[in-house]
Amino acid sequence: MATTAVSTRRQAAQHDLAARKQRSLWRDAVWRLFRNRAAIAGLAVIVFAAFVAIFAPIIAPYSPIQQNTPKQLMEPIWTRWFGSQFTDSGYLLGSDELGRDILTRLMYGTRVSLIVGFVPVAVIFIVGASIGMVSGYVGGWVDNLLMRFTDIIYAFPDLLFVIIIVATLRGTELGTAMDGLLLIFVALAIVNWVGLARLIRGQVLSLKHREFIEAARAIGATPVRIMIRHLFPNVLAPVIVSLAFAIPGAMLTEATLSFLGIGVRPPTPTWGAMINEGFIVFQATPWPVLLPAFCISIILLAFTFVGDGLRDALDPRMKI
């Protein structure tokens, strides 16, 4: 303890500094995120959507699949003031060609959209992160093998690849499980992990020769430990941003698939499927198409705003 003699004098001076509240990287990032109005608006929309999705059975006025043939193709209630005769105060947003309440179906559609947004992205995260991390850190032939495999998948046009997978496997057991949702998860995960794997590999390649990684090796840390404890937290920021943008991408793909009629099986309500069905009656009334389209746009916009906010918050160097 002889050495503490030097420090005792400085101790007093530094005491104030040490007493100040800690601010970690993450707390800073959260603070910056909450100063971004667009991101806050986006977050609010997402929270609202999540609320609707969770409590859909309680707050929805009707059953999403129950048909009410006399009340087909009702228009939203506000069209009444513009001279529409086909409104019904029981159907706030009108009804579709089978007389199902559009508001109810939109609420239930939120469920599918959010699930499709989060579940495949979680899979993408696990697969992409592990492959990118191993590929970048281990290097050599392992890297070569994994990256060539990644390149092959990357070479396919995304949407076409998803459509091929879904269309081929639709009839199988996998295709029918969970009304076809499971197959969509799988297809989205298979196609989309490559981007994340490449991103992480690139980050790891530049990080692994840094001195602190060498220092970690010098204290005897195993490669797995170095990857998980030392490298992973360092690549987390770009990964979060990339995932935040992957979520709306996945939602949009699901909507596209459902619109094309190879998504979630009817009568499960999804926004994409609602647009698809609405097209048949588009000449009669545009609302069955417009309303779900509007919902898709809003939720995509919300996620994109949050993604932008996260990027700005997690990479302070980008702002001047």
Place this chain on the structure above:
Amino acid sequence: MAQQLLDVKDLHTQFFTRDGVVHAVDGVTFHLEAGETLGLVGESGCGKSVTALSLMRLIPQPPGRITEGSIVFDGQDVLKMDDDEVRGIRGNNIAMIFQDPMTSLNPVLTISRQISEALELHLKMDKSEARKRTIELLDLVGIPSAKKRLDDYPHQFSGGMRQRVMIAMALSCNPKLILADEPTTALDVTIQAQILDLLKNLAREFRTAFILITHDLGVVAGMTQRIHVMYGGKIVEKADTAELFANPKMPYTWGLLRSIPRLDEHRKAKLVPIEGLPPDLIAPPPGCRFEPRCQYRRDVCKEKEPELKRIPNAKPDHEARCWGTQEGGWLVDTDWHREIGDTRVIEEIKKEVADLPAETKKDGEEPPLPPPSPVN
């Protein structure tokens, strides 16, 4: 021999590059007793750091490889261990302090997590034990209000404090040997002195053996018991610290000593740089490696490489690799303070340096001239 902590014999570490094989460490032999402090001195690119990394088997592989030799640490050959055994030694028995504390701490982990990592790994401590020990360690290395700084991130620490943290990390498992690779190079002079003081006291307190790697003879002077001077991947002179400064026997060492500014020197005395560049380690000169830059060279230097040998009229454990100062050589009685060397040879070297392509001179690891720190 039996009681030696570290016994390195004929160590060869090579890097296989597109241009050829770089003989970064080329037959280095030395030993270290428990609690002893040793200085490895030499200019950039002479193999000091690679030697240290080889001791822990941290050479990046590929392109590097330890091709020959043995490293016996505490009775076990490090080179014959499997990966798990080596990991058991790293951080536990041999610890390392890196040159640049700004980059050797992980920016996204708190200080306490980084220090306690080795404790959890090697001593199998649980979280709260490791935390307690971490506070002790931070206190030990002189970090004020350690308890409060524990959960800080590296960017909240100054350079000197970060180096203290690195030292705390190195000390965490009570290693028998600490390798300090230029531990003060990235710090300013006052902090340098503090860190060196700290290292010296800790080495004494815990009887930890130290290998201090530096290009600065001034740093090792007060720190180490013995000094090995390296040049071109080889050890060119071995001696006790006092003996080396009082009675250096290798023209390269003379060059290093001449290029250190001294307070007691006459004001108008000029620093004498070592002209030229370190040898290309892909195709090293066939004779003495220092021959192309040596101001005392003779024909024999070019033809045959001298061995590391005992020196006449010096202490018994003083060895040097030089034809001139060995038994019957022409430099045995030379006073290096007075005789700078053969003036014709100096002119010759200067001309050669001037003829070098401009690029090599700029990119060369050692700028040949500027007086303030001509050694590096």
